[in-house]
Amino acid sequence: MTSSRDLQAKLQKTVWNGSIPLEIRLANADCRTYDESDPYLIQFPRLSYLALLIPGLRSFFSSFLIHPDVSPDETWLSYQGVPLKWQYPLGLLYDLYSGSEPAYPKGEAEEKDEPSQPWKLTIHFTDLPLEHLIRLDVEGKHLHDLFINNVKEADFLRNGTGKTVMSLSKEDSTQLWESVKQHKFSLFSPINQKLLSPQGTSLRHLPIRLYLPSKPRDDKSNRSIRVVQGLVPLTLSSSRQTQTVGTALNQVLKPLFPSTRTALEAQPILHGAVLPLSTSLEDLVRVTPYLDGWLHIAIKMRHMG
Amino acid sequence: MSKSPEATGDRIPDNDDPAEAPLTMAASMILASLPRDASTALEEAGELAVQKVTIRLHPIGSAPQLTQRQFKLSSNQPFSTIIRFLRRKLAVKEHESVFCYVNNVFAPSLDEGVGQLWRCFKTNDELVVGYAMSPAFG
Numbered sequence: 001m002t003s004s005r006d007l008q009a010k011l012q013k014t015v016w017n018g019s020i021p022l023e024i025r026l027a028n029a030d031c032r033t034y035d036e037s038d039p040y041l042i043q044f045p046r047l048s049y050l051a052l053l054i055p056g057l058r059s060f061f062s063s064f065l066i067h068p069d070v071s072p073d074e075t076w077l078s079y080q081g082v083p084l085k086w087q088y089p090l091g092l093l094y095d096l097y098s099g100s101e102p103a104y105p106k107g108e109a110e111e112k113d114e115p116s117q118p119w120k121l122t123i124h125f126t127d128l129p130l131e132h133l134i135r136l137d138v139e140g141k142h143l144h145d146l147f148i149n150n151v152k153e154a155d156f157l158r159n160g161t162g163k164t165v166m167s168l169s170k171e172d173s174t175q176l177w178e179s180v181k182q183h184k185f186s187l188f189s190p191i192n193q194k195l196l197s198p199q200g201t202s203l204r205h206l207p208i209r210l211y212l213p214s215k216p217r218d219d220k221s222n223r224s225i226r227v228v229q230g231l232v233p234l235t236l237s238s239s240r241q242t243q244t245v246g247t248a249l250n251q252v253l254k255p256l257f258p259s260t261r262t263a264l265e266a267q268p269i270l271h272g273a274v275l276p277l278s279t280s281l282e283d284l285v286r287v288t289p290y291l292d293g294w295l296h297i298a299i300k301m302r303h304m305g
Numbered sequence: 306m307s308k309s310p311e312a313t314g315d316r317i318p319d320n321d322d323p324a325e326a327p328l329t330m331a332a333s334m335i336l337a338s339l340p341r342d343a344s345t346a347l348e349e350a351g352e353l354a355v356q357k358v359t360i361r362l363h364p365i366g367s368a369p370q371l372t373q374r375q376f377k378l379s380s381n382q383p384f385s386t387i388i389r390f391l392r393r394k395l396a397v398k399e400h401e402s403v404f405c406y407v408n409n410v411f412a413p414s415l416d417e418g419v420g421q422l423w424r425c426f427k428t429n430d431e432l433v434v435g436y437a438m439s440p441a442f443g
Contacts, residue, residue, distance in 0.1 A: 099331025131324035152411035162410030223328035228351030
């Protein structure tokens with residue numbers, strides 16, 4: 001009987017330690033030697049936020065910059081020309097944009113859960129695209145606001161109020177943000193436990209956000225991301241059966257997931273792995289959420305034939 | 306008839322050019338070869354059944370009142386459309402800010418879809434958005 005709990009602890013640890021090698025190069029437009037700056041290499045946690053890298057990136061690239069005195073709040077990152085949103089954790093960005101194959105269940109997943117090739121990103125110090133990105137500040141206040149509001153939104157979904165997160169003590173709130181900045185499980189876990197186990201109530205809905213590739217209405221050449229979220233109760237209202245990945249997708253994205261048991265046209269990806277449809281959604285929310293409490297799930301269309 | 310942004314009465318005008326989050330080439334290759342029924346399923350999945358949703362705006366603290374509080378808004382609009390509308394209605398100056406909160410709890414990101422928020426957080430079929438001239442519920 002220890003196995004289930006052990007397995008959960010192991011899974012939690014694997015997700016917490018999941019990381020992606022990054023190779024970050026300076027945009028040619030910002031580089032005084034055009035394309036000859038050194039790349040910045042780092043192994044960075046999937047759960048964490050790229051914005052936390054900015055101070056290090058700035059000092060690394062400062063000697064290569066055409067305008068070394070540009071304001072730090074103009075900094076942004078892109079992949080293949082697409083600006084990377086600050087509020088998306090690295091793992092979500094990677095699952096959405098890298099085009100890499102996810103890990104599949106059954107055997108082969110264990111061997112190849114870490115990508116060996118670095119993900120090649122570009123850093124820019126000018127021309128922040130404000131239609132896509134929020135301007136960050138040097139103190140990190142805006143990043144914190146983005147994070148904490150996602151925490152609150154998840155809390156509201158789980159409990160139907162924002163009471164649990166809003167009644168956290170000042171120390172607990174500070175500790176939560178410190179756990180993000182330092183990527184420290186021992187700081188994160190106790191606060192997360194408080195959020196997931198509110199006094200005197202049981203959870204109502206499970207915070208999942210689904211990211212779909214989509215075709216913009218008027219422009220055929222560009223693809224975009226469409227975000228969908230729904231009210232997903234812990235159990236099916238009809239049968240009180242446990243909500244699984246499959247039943248939730250069938251409820252929220254019915255045309256893509258007409259079956260609750262088999263994924264035909266599309267598959268859900270979380271933390272780089274294809275989710276089996278039979279997985280309990282509540283278990284995922286408790287064991288492998290992102291730091292803001294959400295399950296950010298990328299929906300990937302399957303190759304046919 | 307030309308569409309005037311002021312001709313609203315009871316609706317919040319659409320932002321005709323909301324920035325969509327682009328997708329990379331690496332991730333969009335497969336979409337070109339999708340069979341038509343899969344493309345259709347992809348487009349329809351997760352869409353709201355209603356085109357327009359109702360938003361209720363209420364002032365927080367010393368924020369000015371609006372004469373009208375209930376508005377219709379296209380469900381495919383981003384949350385930033387509500388903030389833009391409020392800035393104009395309240396004649397907020399360039400250097401000033403408006404802070405908006407759903408159900409007096411959280412401030413959605415500017416790019417969150419109004420329809421998705423309405424589906425998850427509506428009360429009596431209205432998405433209740435409070436606005437303040439300085440940060441509230443920090």
